[in-house]
Amino acid sequence: MNTDTKSDGVRAHVREVVLAAVRGLVLALAMLPxxxxxxxxxLVSVALIPLGLGIVTTPAVLGGVREFADTRRRLAAEWCGIPIRSSYRPLPEGANPWTRTVLMLGDPATWRDMRWLLADMTAGFVTALLPAVLLFYPFEGFAVAAGLWRVVSADGHPYWYGFVPVSDQPTALGAAATAAVLLFAAYHLAPRLLTAHFRLTRAVLGGDQGELVERVRVLTETRRDAVDTSAAELRRIERDLHDGAQARLVAMGMDLGTIEMLVERDPARAKQLLAQARRNSAEALEELRDLVRGIHPPVLAERGLGDAVRALALRLPLPTEVAVELPGRADAPVESAAYFAVSEVLTNAVKHSGADRIWADLHHTDGMLRITVTDDGKGGAAVGAGSGLAGVERRLGTFDGVLAVSSPAGGPTMVTMEIPCALS
Incomplete structure (x- = not known):
């Protein structure tokens, strides 16, 4: 059993070596031109800007460069798992060629692309080609050792294999030994060399500044979304107070004024109005409690996220299983965001999924609060404009959280939410 496992591991590594060599060869030969x-x-397009022609051609040329760079970013992520952020400044829609040219040339990412092109044509070409050289070049050495040198050196001149001059059988064996060393190096180094190529790409094409620009962009968007969400929540609270508790309190005040006038002339009518005022006060108090519970549920403040989600599940019309593994509590804003995100997802599942059962799982690992809500409904859920999930994504984004939805047609639907946080 152990031998079979080792054999499988060797075969998997050999496939990885061959794949790295082929991919490196494609990068070196296809993308170098x-x-x-x-x-x-x-260079030509920028040089033609003073003549006016470059104003028209430069945006298109730089757009092509950006597409080429984005292709390399995508390959880095798909082939070696190395993410490289794209941090180009957005261009205004409908801008004229002159404006686009000025903005693109003023973008630091443009000049980072140019430095990357230079690096890709030199050191990048070498690191991409080396895996293929180490893997495929040894086969020529083995062919030389098998006697091919006798044909190619028939004129009396030695056949050079690398740095080995092959003119007889002993030197041919030396070529074979060199080939074996290269093949051994390919087995151990080919995937690492391809990874080194993409790390070089990230060092030149990505850069800390690019990540900082992307971070600022994300924070700007999440801050705007948070402000919009807070404003909408304040409007909801104001509307609920105006249409609910405030109206009942006004009615109660009017009843009390009428009672004051009727208490001596018509005590029976005054008693009826007193009973009505008492009912109005009780209903107003209940509405205020519901409003406060909607702002921050008492069970969330008192017992934490796990128990709050359990209480939420008990009020659902569908059977809902909740599994909680939280060794502590997160900060109050994080708990609140997570609670209302779960509430929105559960509500969507009840309203739209056609499910018979719902499962919710909450746990915290590696500094990340992970919440998964699964239903056995019809599927088809998606994050988009006007969707409740889009609001959940914005709510989580305020805390650098992410939302992932898996909902194929026919179901099931799995919504995963992650928020980086520490537990007390």
Missing amino acids: VAVLCFTLT
Whole structure:
């Protein structure tokens, strides 16, 4: 059993080596001409700006460079799991060529792309090609060792394999030994060299500044969303107070004024109005309690997120199982955001999924609060404009949280929410 496992591991690694060599060869041979073309066209287009022609061509050329760079970013993530952020400044829609040219040339990411093209044509080309050289070049050495040198050196001149001059059988064996060393190096280094290529790409194309720009953009969007959400929540509270408790309190005040006038002339009518005022006060108090509970449920403040979600599940019309593994409590804003996010997801599941059962799981691992809500409904849920899930995504984004939805047609639907936080 152990031998079979080792054999499977060796075969998997060999496949990884071959895949790294083929991918590196594609990068070196197919994308090098594209890099040279992009760099040359950019220089020519920028040089033609004083003549006016470059104003028209530069946005298109730089747009092509950005697409080429984004392709490399995508390959880095797919092939080696190395994320490289794209941090270009947004361009206004409908801008004229002159404005687009000025904005694109003023974007630091444009000049970072140019530096990357230079690096990709030199050191990047070498690191991409090396895996293929280490894997495929040894086969020539083995062919030389098998006697091919006798044909290619028939004129009396030695056949050079790397740094080994092959002119007889002993030197041919030396070529074979060199090939074996290269093949051994390929087995151990080919995937690492491809990873080194993409790390070089990230070092030049990504950069801390790019990540900082992306971070600022995300924070700006989440802050705007948070402000919009807070304003909408304040309007809801104001509307609920105006239409509910305030109206009942006004009616109660009017009843008390009427009672004051009737208490001596018509005591029976005054008693009826007193009973009505008491009912109005009780209803107003209940509405105020519901309003406060909607702002911050008491069970959430007193017993934490786990018990609050359990209490929420008990009020649902569908059977709901809740599993909680939280060794402590998060900060109050995080708990509140998570609670209302779960509430929205559960409400959507009840209203739209057609499910018979719902499962909710809450746990905290590796500094991340993870919440998963699953239903056995018809599926088809998606995050989009006007969707309740879009609001959940904005709510989580305020705390650097993320939302993932898996909802194929026919179900089931799984909504996963993650918020980075520490528990007390």
